[in-house]
Amino acid sequence: MPGLSQIYDALRTIRENGVPETPLVRSELSDRGAEVLLKLETLQPTGAFKLRGATNAIARLAPYQRERGVVCASTGNHGRAVAHAARAMGTRAIVCLSALVPDTKAKAIEALGAQVRRVGRSQDDAQREVERLVAENGMAAVPPFDDEDVIAGQGTIAIELLAARPDLEAIVVPLSGGGLMAGIAAAAKAMKPRIRMIGVSMDRGAAMAESLRAGRPVETEEVASLADSLGGGIGLRNRHTFALCRDLVDEVILVTEDEIYRGMRSLFHDDRLVAEGASATGHAALLAGKLELSGPTAFILSGRNVDMAQFAAVVAGEPVRVGDMSVGGQHEAPA
Numbered sequence: 001m002p003g004l005s006q007i008y009d010a011l012r013t014i015r016e017n018g019v020p021e022t023p024l025v026r027s028e029l030s031d032r033g034a035e036v037l038l039k040l041e042t043l044q045p046t047g048a049f050k051l052r053g054a055t056n057a058i059a060r061l062a063p064y065q066r067e068r069g070v071v072c073a074s075t076g077n078h079g080r081a082v083a084h085a086a087r088a089m090g091t092r093a094i095v096c097l098s099a100l101v102p103d104t105k106a107k108a109i110e111a112l113g114a115q116v117r118r119v120g121r122s123q124d125d126a127q128r129e130v131e132r133l134v135a136e137n138g139m140a141a142v143p144p145f146d147d148e149d150v151i152a153g154q155g156t157i158a159i160e161l162l163a164a165r166p167d168l169e170a171i172v173v174p175l176s177g178g179g180l181m182a183g184i185a186a187a188a189k190a191m192k193p194r195i196r197m198i199g200v201s202m203d204r205g206a207a208m209a210e211s212l213r214a215g216r217p218v219e220t221e222e223v224a225s226l227a228d229s230l231g232g233g234i235g236l237r238n239r240h241t242f243a244l245c246r247d248l249v250d251e252v253i254l255v256t257e258d259e260i261y262r263g264m265r266s267l268f269h270d271d272r273l274v275a276e277g278a279s280a281t282g283h284a285a286l287l288a289g290k291l292e293l294s295g296p297t298a299f300i301l302s303g304r305n306v307d308m309a310q311f312a313a314v315v316a317g318e319p320v321r322v323g324d325m326s327v328g329g330q331h332e333a334p335a
Contacts, residue, residue, distance in 0.1 A: 001244060002152040004190040007183065010056045010152040011159055017055050017088065019044070022157075024164050024298065028270040029286060034293035036286070037168075039161060039300050042275060046112075048229075048303030049154060049180060050081035050144075056153030057142050058085045065140040066091045071133045073097075073126035075176075075229045076105030077303050078144040083114035094133060096126040100222060100231060104307045122222050123232030145179025146234070146241050155183030161298050162191050169295030172282040174302045175199030175252060176230040178208050178241030184300070185248035196250045198291065200281040202226075203254040207233045208245060212252060217242050224323030226260045226277030226314075229303060253291055259284040261314055261328035267301070268315045276306040 002010075022043050027036035041049035058070060069092040072082045079095035086093035093114040097106055099121045106116050119129040133139050143150055157180075161168060171188055173181045185197045201209050205223040217238045222231050234242055255263070263280030266287055267273045282299040285291040313320045319329030 001240065002148050002155060002183070002186055004187055006148070007152045007155040007159065007187045010052075010149070011156040013059050014052055014055045014153060014156060017059055017085070019051055019055050021160050024161065027299070029266070029283070032286065032293070035296040036293070037165065037296060037298045038271065038273070039157060039298050040273075041157070042273065042279065042301050042304035046077070046080045046084045047305045048077035048081065049157065049300070050077045050303075051084060052156055053150035053153035053179060053183070054078060054081035054142055055085040057147060057149040058082070058089055058091065060149050061140050068138045068140065069093060070142050071096065071130050071139040072142045072144060073123060073130045074101070074144055075123060075231050076101050076109075077229050077305055079109045079114065079116070080105065080112065080305065082142050083109050083112035087113045094139065096129040098122050098126050098222070100224060100228065102228060102307050105305055108305065145177030146238055148240060151179050151183040151186070151240060151244070153183065154180045155187040157300065158184040158187035158191065162188065165296060165298070166192070167296050168192070168195060168298055170196035170198055170293065170297040172198045172200060172285070172291070172297060172299045174227070174230060174278045174281050174300060175201040175206070175208050175245070176278070177232060177234050178245045180300065180302065181249060182241045182244035186244060189248050197248055199245070199249050199252045200285050201230055201252070201254055202260065202281070203256050205231060206254060208242070209252050209254060211242055212246060212249070226257055226264070226320075226322055226327065227281055229276060229278045230281070253285045255281055255284040255288060255290065257322055257325060257327045259288045261320070262287055264311070264314050265317070273301065274304045274306065274311065275301050276303050278302050279304070
């Protein structure tokens, strides 16, 4: 488990490698019983928080490892972060994606100089290709979440949050493999033990939520979602994030696709922000009445890397296809 000193070390490392502090702004939804603050990881150079963990992990590799190149599996944003950090440090990168990752994210990764490999229909299939490349080519794996250096990098968000607002009573975090939540919770609970950590995920294929309910890592079927970057399993041999989330998370909330759709619309129309579905899960829970706030609360807007054609339809109140579902549109009030 990364300790607070390790997370402070990560903060120094990512600053030295060009990862900026992101703004914390007040949301227009602050009239709903408590002050709502938005941590804009959407403004990272790669459009998502993942740059923190990827930069910290690659910076800590030995020179001979960087010479052989890095490889990762990703639902999109981690791959983009690895590609960006690898290019900045002069290292080649291969990013393995499943068929469920949108083409827009694959093209963005390629634009940063990384090689993209499409492998299977699940994050587990992509991870098996990573393991093959590590074994056969000697490349260094940069895990998307279950790695101490990655977790420590993501935990730097909590240091920034509590430096800016030591009065925070809760932090709402999109929950997937748990790297973001584990890092933020490890730092935040060390700095302020009574702070509440609330995870939010989609109600279909939420691997960490299902694992926490079962009391152990379990497999879940991956399904299409507006919050596509929250897809994928946590690994049956999970070493870090499951235990950290089990021990440090106070509440997990699940939201429907229609609720995520409304969260995305609210972030755009109320706060004038472009956010992907994962970023909108906290707003989704708040608007649906599933999240009760009692004091200043920070919502992590994890990324902005959304298919813009889909996003345009969402903000216009038009229905969108999500796998075999039609989401939104029928009864959407004008924003």
